[in-house]
Every structure is written in C-alpha cells, then in structure tokens.
Amino acid sequence: xxxxxxxxxxxxxxxxxxxxxxxxxxxxxxxxxxxxxxxxxxxxxxxxxxxxxxxxxxxxxxxxxxxxxxxxxxxxxxxxxxxxxxxxxxxxxxxxxxxxxxxxxxxxxxxxxxxxxxxxxxxxxxxxxxxxxxxxxxxxxxxxxxxxxxxxxxxxxxxxxxxxxxxxxxxxxxxxxxxxxxxxxxxxxxxxxxxxxxxxxxxxxxxxxxxxxxxxxxxxxxxxxxxxxxxxxxxxxxxxxxxxxxxxxxxxxxxxxxxx
Amino acid sequence: xxxxxxxxxxxxxxxxxxxxxxxxxxxxxxxxxxxxxxxxxxxxxxxxxxxxxxxxxxxxxxxxxxxxxxxxxxxxxxxxxxxxxxxxxxxxxxxxxxxxxxxxxxxxxxxxxxxxxxxxxxxxxxxxxxxxxxxxxxxxxxxxxxxxxxxxxxxxxxxxxxxxxxxxxxxxxxxxxxxxxxxxxxxxxxxxxxxxxxxxxxxxxxxxxxxxxxxxxxxxxxxxxxxxxxxxxxxxxxxxxxxxxxxxxxxxxxxxxxxxxxxxxxxxxxxxxxxxxxxxxxxxxxxxxxxxxxxxxxxxxxxxxxxxxxxxxxxxxxxxxxxxxxxxxxxxxxxxxxxxxxxxxxxxxxxxxxxxxxxxxxxxxxxxxxxxxxxx
Ligand SMILES: Nc1ncnc2c1ncn2[C@@H]1O[C@H](COP(=O)(O)OP(=O)(O)OP(=O)(O)O)[C@@H](O)[C@H]1O
Ligand SMILES: [Mg+2]
Numbered sequence: 001x002x003x004x005x006x007x008x009x010x011x012x013x014x015x016x017x018x019x020x021x022x023x024x025x026x027x028x029x030x031x032x033x034x035x036x037x038x039x040x041x042x043x044x045x046x047x048x049x050x051x052x053x054x055x056x057x058x059x060x061x062x063x064x065x066x067x068x069x070x071x072x073x074x075x076x077x078x079x080x081x082x083x084x085x086x087x088x089x090x091x092x093x094x095x096x097x098x099x100x101x102x103x104x105x106x107x108x109x110x111x112x113x114x115x116x117x118x119x120x121x122x123x124x125x126x127x128x129x130x131x132x133x134x135x136x137x138x139x140x141x142x143x144x145x146x147x148x149x150x151x152x153x154x155x156x157x158x159x160x161x162x163x164x165x166x167x168x169x170x171x172x173x174x175x176x177x178x179x180x181x182x183x184x185x186x187x188x189x190x191x192x193x194x195x196x197x198x199x200x201x202x203x204x205x206x207x208x209x210x211x212x213x214x215x216x217x218x219x220x221x222x223x224x225x226x227x228x229x230x231x232x233x234x235x236x237x238x239x240x241x242x243x244x245x246x247x248x249x250x251x252x253x254x255x256x257x258x259x260x
Numbered sequence: 261x262x263x264x265x266x267x268x269x270x271x272x273x274x275x276x277x278x279x280x281x282x283x284x285x286x287x288x289x290x291x292x293x294x295x296x297x298x299x300x301x302x303x304x305x306x307x308x309x310x311x312x313x314x315x316x317x318x319x320x321x322x323x324x325x326x327x328x329x330x331x332x333x334x335x336x337x338x339x340x341x342x343x344x345x346x347x348x349x350x351x352x353x354x355x356x357x358x359x360x361x362x363x364x365x366x367x368x369x370x371x372x373x374x375x376x377x378x379x380x381x382x383x384x385x386x387x388x389x390x391x392x393x394x395x396x397x398x399x400x401x402x403x404x405x406x407x408x409x410x411x412x413x414x415x416x417x418x419x420x421x422x423x424x425x426x427x428x429x430x431x432x433x434x435x436x437x438x439x440x441x442x443x444x445x446x447x448x449x450x451x452x453x454x455x456x457x458x459x460x461x462x463x464x465x466x467x468x469x470x471x472x473x474x475x476x477x478x479x480x481x482x483x484x485x486x487x488x489x490x491x492x493x494x495x496x497x498x499x500x501x502x503x504x505x506x507x508x509x510x511x512x513x514x515x516x517x518x519x520x521x522x523x524x525x526x527x528x529x530x531x532x533x534x535x536x537x538x539x540x541x542x543x544x545x546x547x548x549x550x551x552x553x554x555x556x557x558x559x560x561x562x563x564x565x566x567x568x569x570x571x572x573x574x575x576x577x578x579x580x581x582x583x584x585x586x587x588x589x590x591x592x593x594x595x596x597x598x599x600x601x602x603x604x605x606x607x608x609x610x611x612x613x614x615x616x617x618x619x620x621x622x623x624x625x626x627x628x629x630x631x632x633x634x635x636x
Contacts, residue, residue, distance in 0.1 A: 085293065097499070097600030112292075114299050115328070122331045126357055143599040162292055162326035193350050194291070194324050 005032050006065075007165055007197050008053055013062035015048055022048055024221040026062070030199055035191075037208045038201040040218030041239060046201035047091055049218065050167055053199065054088060055079075066165075084112070087163035091170050093154040095142040101128075101153055102138040108160045127156040130186060132179070147174045155183070159190075168200040172207045184210045205244075205252040217243075269294045270322070270329075272305065277316060281344075284309055287321035290329030299332070306336035316344040319351060330354045392592050398514045399522060399588075405515075417520035425486040425521075426528030430535060433481050437536040440477060441469065441543025449551040458552045462559060465544040466567035471634065474537030475575045476623050479582040482525070482532060483615035487590040490521055491611040494594025495604040503595075513595065522587040529583025530576040537575060570634030578626055585622065586615045 008030040015023040022045040030036050038046050051057045053064055055071035064071045066082055095104050105127055109120045125135065131152035142150060151174050158166060172180040184207055190196055202208050208215065215232045217225040217240055225235040233244055233253075243249060270288040277283040288294070295302065309315060319325075319333070334355065341355070370376070406413050448464050494517065497503045503513060541563075548554045593611035597603050 098602035114295075114297055116300070119299075119328075119331060119335070122335065122358075123327055126327050126331065129357060141600060162328060164293075189350075189353060193354055194326050 006030060007032050007067060008199065009065040009068075010049075010053065011063055011065070013049075013052065013064065014060045015045065015052070015057075016060045021221055023059070026223055028216060028223060028226070030197060031214075033195045033197055034213040035187075035198040035200060035211045037212030037215040038199065038218060039203070039208060039215060039243065040201075042203075044218045045221075046218060047169055050169055050199065050201055054086070054167060084108075084161060085163055086165045086167065087158035087161065088167045089151075089155050089158040089169060089171055091173075093142070093150040095150060095154055095157070097142050100139050100141050101133070101145070104142070104153060105157050105160050108157065112161070123160070127159060128153075130159070131156045132182060148176065148179065151175060152179070162194065164195060164197060166196060166198045166200075168198060168202075170202055170204075171200060172202065172204045177206075180204060180207060183207070187211055205249055209252055268323070269296075269298065270302065272309070274309075281314060281316055282312070283316040283318055285318045285321060288323060290322045290325040290332070292326060292328040295328065295332070303332060303336060306333065310336045310338065310342065313343060315342070316346070317342050318346040320346050320348050322351070325351060325354060327354070327357075330358055334358045388592070391596070392588065395514065395518065395592055395595075396588065399519055402512070402515045402519050406519075412515075414516060414520050417516065418524050421521050421524030422528050424489075425482065425525050426531055429482055429485055429528075429532055432485065433478055433532055433536045434539045436477060436481060437474065437539035438543040440473060441465070441540035441545075442547050444468070444473070444540075445544035445547035446551065449548060453552065458554065459562070461544075461548050461552060461554065462562045463566045465541060465548070466563050467571060467635070469540045469544065470537050470567060470575050471571040472623070472627075474540055475533045475578040475582065476619065477540070478529070478533045478536040478579065479586065479619040479623075480616055481536075482529060482583070483586045483590075483619055484612055486525065487586050487615045488608050488612050490587065490590035491594040491597070491608045492604065494591060495597035495607055498595070498597050499599045499601070499604060501599070518588075518591040518595075521591055522584050525583040525587040526580050527583075529586075530579035533575055533579035566636075568634045568636065574626065574630055574634055578623065582619050582622055585618055589615045589618060 006029040008028075010026055010028040013023055013026040015021070026049065028036075038049065040046050048057060052059050053066070055064070058072070066086075069075070069078060069082065071079070096107065099107065102124055105124045106120050109115050109123060115123070124138075128135065128138065133149065133152055133156070137145070137149070142153075145153065151171070155168075155171060158168070172183055175183065187196075187198070188211070198211070200207075200211065209229060212229065214227055215225070215229055216223050217232060217235070217237070219237060219239040224237045225232045225240060232240060244253065268289050270286060270290045273285045273287065275283050275285060322329070330351075347355070445461065445465055449458070449461050452458055452461055452464075494503070497517075506513060506516065545554075545556050545559045548559060549556055590611050593607045593614070597607040
C-alpha cells in the first residue's frame with residue numbers, strides 16, 4: 001500500500017525556543033499509507049515536530065507541506081478540508097474537560113453536519129468498543145477518568161472521522177501491556193480496511209517494532225537515521241545503541257526477528 | 261488523500277444472478293469523505309432495498325469502507341445481516357465490531373424539576389455558607405498559629421499580593437474616582453446654584469465621597485479586578501492538580517494561598533479606598549472651581565470643618581472589611597472549582613457577582629449600624 005508520494009513533507013526545518021535550539025535542518029517525508037515511527041530521547045523535540053506538522057507551532061525556518069499544500073497557505077478552506085481528514089492524539093489527551101466522554105467523541109462528527117444524531121450515536125458506540133471502553137462510562141467527565149482511559153478515549157476521538165492521516169503522540173504511554181497490544185492490533189486491523197498514514201512518536205519499543213514501516217530517529221537536533229528498522233539498527237549512533245541494543249531492546253527485537 | 265476519492269462514491273447496481281435470484285451489487289468507496297452530503301438519500305435508498313428479503317447483497321466490490329459506511333449499511337439492514345450476503349473477510353471484521361450495545365438512554369423527563377431546582381438552590385446556599393464559615397475558622401486558626409511561629413509567616417506571598425491587588429490597581433481606581441467626582445460635582449453644583457446654596461457642594465462631596473462612594477467604588481473595582489484573578493488562579497491550580505501537589509507536600513492551602521491573599525487585600529484595600537476618595541474629591545474640586553468659582557484652598561479649609569473625621573475612619577473601616585471579605589469569597593469560589601474549564605468560568609463569574617453583592621450588603625450594614633456617627 002505504500003506509495004512514494006509525500007503526504008507530509010518537512011523541508012529544512014529549524015526550531016528555536018529563545019537560545020535553545022531544538023531542531024536543525026530537519027528533512028522528512030511521510031509516504032502515503034505508511035506508519036512512520038518517530039523516536040528520540042525525552043526532550044528531543046518529537047512533540048514539537050509533530051505540532052509543527054499540524055501547523056500549531058511555526059518553525060523558525062523551513063516549511064511543512066501536507067498533501068503538497070503549505071501549512072501557512074492562503075487558502076483556509078482547503079486547509080480545513082485537509083484537517084478533517086487528520087486525526088490527532090495529543091500526549092496528554094486534550095479531551096474537552098467541559099464535555100462528557102460521549103460528547104467528546106461526538107463533537108467532530110457533529111461539526112461535519114452531514115451525520116444524523118442516530119448515526120452519531122452508533123458511531124460513538126463503535127469507537128468506544130474499538131478502544132474497549134464500556135458503555136457505562138459514556139456519561140463521565142474527563143476529570144473522572146483514569147489516565148489510561150483518557151488516552152483511549154482521546155484515541156477514539158482522534159479516530160472519530162476515520163481519518164486518513166493520523167498523528168499519535170505516545171499512543172501507548174499509560175496503557176497496560178495488554179491494552180498496548182490491543183492498540184497495535186487495532187491499528188493493524190484498521191490499516192487492512194482503509195489506507196491509513198500514521199506519524200507516531202513513541203518510546204514503546206514493542207509498538208514501534210510492531211507497527212512502523214519506517215523509523216526516524218531524532219537526536220542532537222537532527223534526524224540521525226531514517227529508514228526501515230534494519231537500516232536504523234545498522235546506523236552507528238549512541239542513542240540508537242542505547243535504545244535498540246540495551247537489554248530491553250534486545251528482548252523485543254528477538255521476539256520480532258521475522259520483521260527484520 | 262487524493263482527489264479521485266471524491267469522484268468515486270458508492271454505486272448501487274441491481275442485477276439478476278446466475279441462479280436467477282435478484283442481486284444488489286455495491287461498488288466504489290463507502291467512506292465518510294466520499295459519501296459526504298449523500299448520506300441521507302443513500303440511507304433511504306438502501307433501506308428500500310433491504311425491505312426485500314430474497315435480495316442478495318454483494319459488497320465485495322466496495323473498494324474502501326470505514327465505520328461510517330458500515331454503520332450506514334448496518335442501519336439499513338435493521339441491525340442484522342441480510343439472509344444472503346457476500347462480503348470480504350476484512351468487511352466481516354468491520355461488521356462484527358458494529359454489534360455494540362445501544363448508547364446512553366435519553367434523559368427521562370422529570371415533572372418535579374421546579375421543586376428540585378429550588379431545593380438544590382437552598383442546599384447550595386447552605387453549603388456555601390458552611391464552607392465559608394469553615395474557611396474563615398481555618399484562617400483564624402492559621403493566624404493564631406502564625407502568631408506562635410512568626411518565622412513561618414508567608415511574607416513573600418503577602419507582599420506579592422499587596423503589589424498585585426494594591427499598587428497595580430492605582431491607575432484604574434484613580435481614573436474612575438476622578439470621573440465620578442467630576443460627574444457628581446457637576447450635577448450637584450447645578451442644583452445648588454438654583455437654590456443659591458453653592459457653599460454646600462463641599463458638604464455633599466465630602467460626606468458622600470469619603471463615607472460612601474470612595475469605599476464602594478474601590479471595593480467594586482477591586483472585586484472585579486483582583487477577586488476574579490484570585491478565583492481563576494486557584495481554579496487553574498485545581499485543574500492542573502497543583503493544589504493536590506501542595507497537599508501531598510504537607511503545605512495547607514489556607515495558610516499558603518488563602519491567608520496571604522486575605523491579609524494583603526485587608527491591608528491594600530483601605531489604602532486604595534483612601535486613594536480613590538482623594539482622586540474623586542480632586543475631580544469634584546476642579547469642577548467646583550470652574551462651575552461655582554470656589555477656590556481649592558477654600559475648599560480644603562472648609563472640608564476639614566464640615567466633614568467630621570469619623571467619616572474617614574468609617575470609610576477606611578469599610579475598606580478593611582470589604583477587602584478581607586472579597587479575598588475570602590474569591591478564594592472560597594476558587595477552591596470549589598472542579599477540574600474542568602466550564603466550572604472555571606462559572607466559578608469566576610459567581611465569585612465576582614457574589615463579591616460585589618456582598619460589598620453592597622456590607623455597605624448597607626455599615627450605614628445602619630453607624631447611622632448616628634459622623635453626621636452632624
Ligand atoms: N513552548 C515551549 N517553549 C519553550 N521550550 C519548549 C516549548 N515546547 C517545548 N520546548 C522545549 O523543546 C524541547 C523538545 O520538547 P518536546 O516536548 O518536543 O520533547 P519530546 O521529544 O516530545 O519529549 P517527551 O518524549 O518527553 O515527550 C524541550 O527541551 C522543551 O523544553
Ligand atoms: Mg512529547
């Protein structure tokens with residue numbers, strides 16, 4: 001399913017917060033239909049890069065294009081069209097605290113104004129079942145949920161409109177291993193049914209190895225490696241050595257040898 | 261995300277199969293983006309076909325189907341699979357996922373709601389009064405504790421609050437006070453002129469501004485300005501779990517957050533009152549000089565004679581009480597905020613409205629209690 005055309009294109013991107021340089025000359029292309037895993041140490045700028053891909057933050061230099069359209073484009077209508085085809089899972093969930101679980105997921109569907117309320121109700125229940133949230137929780141407010149539940153409901157909201165481009169920031173952080181596996185399977189199922197392009201920042205090696213078609217490693221303000229897991233493993237960089245060849249990394253990689 | 265998706269929506273084709281049975285073949289894309297506005301008409305069309313029990317459904321030719329498309333078919337079929345259905349394995353999985361329990365039931369209509377609303381309101385008022393009392397008691401205990409342990413007095417917080425609520429309020433209170441003084445003086449002087457009682461402008465301005473307007477104006481401005489910010493600050497700390505972080509560190513909210521605010525506003529408020537009254541008097545004096553030709557030296561000398569100094573003490577006393585009450589109410593509402601944005605907005609509004617109302621009630625109480633003080 002992977003094509004060579006770029007859905008998200010990052011060109012010569014620099015990021016600075018005051019004198020603190022986070023990114024220097026980042027070039028990246030997310031292909032149609034692939035899962036791109038974004039790894040890097042804590043504070044290496046994964047979240048910031050993702051926010052820039054979404055147009056939430058402006059880079060100091062360089063540009064980001066989504067479907068060939070620059071994010072700072074003068075055509076807000078076209079951009080909005082693209083936005084409705086993107087789903088985003090924020091690192092902290094970002095559920096609307098004033099809305100209950102049901103309305104949080106229903107909100108993007110209602111905004112479309114083409115779906116009737118009965119359809120929305122069914123869809124919300126499907127999404128909730130997908131992330132394994134029981135129906136008795138639908139009337140709870142975000143403040144009354146556990147951390148993992150917030151994550152799963154945020155994922156359900158990100159998937160509300162069956163997006164074609166999905167940004168996931170730490171999708172499995174805060175989930176127990178079983179739920180992480182369920183998440184991996186969920187994504188794999190969805191990918192079999194529709195063409196889904198995913199940009200995923202994660203620290204979870206299992207998820208990364210199971211889902212990613214390509215991996216981009218962010219370290220020292222640069223992308224130090226970009227390619228399949230095999231390519232990345234053969235790159236010589238201290239972070240990669242630590243991350244993939246530590247005890248934990250070895251264990252995971254042994255279980256996934258068939259992927260290599 | 262290519263454009264061809266939009267020009268490739270679902271197509272329904274009815275044909276007769278090899279065995280002579282009628283067959284409905286669906287093809288194209290069955291996704292949210294490709295269906296778009298056709299959702300309703302398509303839904304009705306599909307339901308029409310579904311009414312035919314012997315019809316064979318063939319959905320293997322659907323190129324892409326997402327949850328919206330699946331729900332659309334599922335609903336048309338009446339929430340079960342038709343007797344004859346041809347589908348691909350991944351579509352099988354998609355349809356399996358649809359067998360969900362129904363959503364939340366619509367809330368039942370309740371005919372007792374007026375009674376309930378009234379009762380809830382009464383209980384809420386009681387709850388507010390009770391927790392305000394508890395908070396005041398806690399502050400008193402904290403104050404006593406600080407008398408015993410003067411090294412634990414939160415000086416930094418007090419001085420920061422003093423600066424924010426007092427010093428930074430000087431500009432707005434001066435402007436408002438000055439303008440009110442001008443308006444009051446202008447209106448009164450016109451009336452007095454017709455009576456030939458020009459000289460009484462000093463009595464009117466002196467008593468009304470020093471005793472009433474100065475304190476009330478300052479209190480209302482401070483309630484809107486500092487009260488709202490105190491409530492919002494505590495509310496955001498609740499939303500971001502900072503209050504909980506303080507609790508687990510063993511730092512009591514009342515001692516570290518509430519007491520400094522109450523003390524600081526209790527100190528700052530009389531000073532702001534003094535400042536507001538002064539600027540209002542200056543405003544009035546300027547107009548009196550222009551309109552009635554009363555020189556400002558004369559104004560000052562006469563002011564001391566006609567306005568007993570008790571009025572000034574009364575005004576300052578109101579300032580102290582109002583300041584502490586405003587801070588107390590704002591903190592009370594701030595601590596009650598739940599961790600969601602709606603509650604934050606509502607709490608801030610309630611806090612300001614309550615503070616302003618209470619300021620006016622306090623003013624009325626002062627007026628009754630001290631009715632024979634400072635008036636000749
Ligand atoms: N708004 C901001 N202002 C100043 N600095 C910021 C801002 N946002 C992020 N940073 C800095 O940018 C760097 C990268 O942050 P980012 O949140 O992208 O890290 P991350 O790779 O997502 O880390 P983690 O894995 O812990 O989530 C950090 O050093 C952070 O301090
Ligand atoms: Mg991050």
